[in-house]
Amino acid sequence: MLKLRNVATNFGNSVIIRGVSLEIKKGDFVSLLGSNGAGKTTLFRTIAGILKPCQGTVEFKGRQTNRMSADKIVKLGLSLCPEGRHLFPQLSVHKNLMMGAYIRRRDHKGIKRSIGQVQELFPILKERKEQMAGTLSGGEQQMLAIARALMSDPELLLLDEPSIGLAPLIVKNIADKVKAINEMGTTIFLSEQNANMALKITGRGYVLESGSIIMEGPSNQLITDDVVRKAYLGA
DSSP states (O other), rough: OOEEEEEEEEEETTTEEEEEEEOOTTTTTTEOOOOOOHOOOHHHHHTTTOOSSEEEEEETTTOOOTTTTTTHHHHHHEEEOOOOOOOTSSSHHHHHHHHTTTTGTTOHHHHHHHHHHHHHHSHHHHHHHTTTTTOOHHHHHHHHHOOOOOOOOOOOEEEEEEETTTOOHHHHHHHHHHHHHHHHHHHEEEEEEEEHHHHOOSSSEEEEEEEEEEEEHHHHTTTTTTHHHHSSSSO
């Protein structure tokens, strides 16, 4: 579904992503581990078309998307839930969800179905549908951000640091919901500093350090690897 070959991305005068190659197949649940500043967000923004690579190729569903605009990539079936949520704080929960469905705005039946699906997944969003997004708790805002990303009906969901700033109990709840989304058929690429959480729910992982992939493998092997345990699990 997604292939990166020798991708490099500049930000200003600095090379942030260096020669990254990876592959994600339909139905996969894959983690991208790395410390703050490793380049995870830059890589996700490159895949989503917000940033353009200066080298290499990005393919989604067999189509090269290097120079494709971000909205066209969304229409192809890829959605990014960004780090920091980036909600519209002065709009209601319902209107934030409708913004996520903008590319489908003429598909009224499909949007109604998706609203029902995300409200079933996150019942609090139904209770809070008329509440301003900026007044929600941190956990509720993260649920809304994920739900908004799902409103474009993506085949591949990029989740950038969904656990950041949340209490452990809320992180567990978010992790369970994300796992359920994958089990319902959505391919997920999850970026996380919380390696313990990520490796427990994903099937495979990549480790990004200083913009380069330094390790990859099944999650159950990475979680026992000495390098990963020392660097990301506090062992």
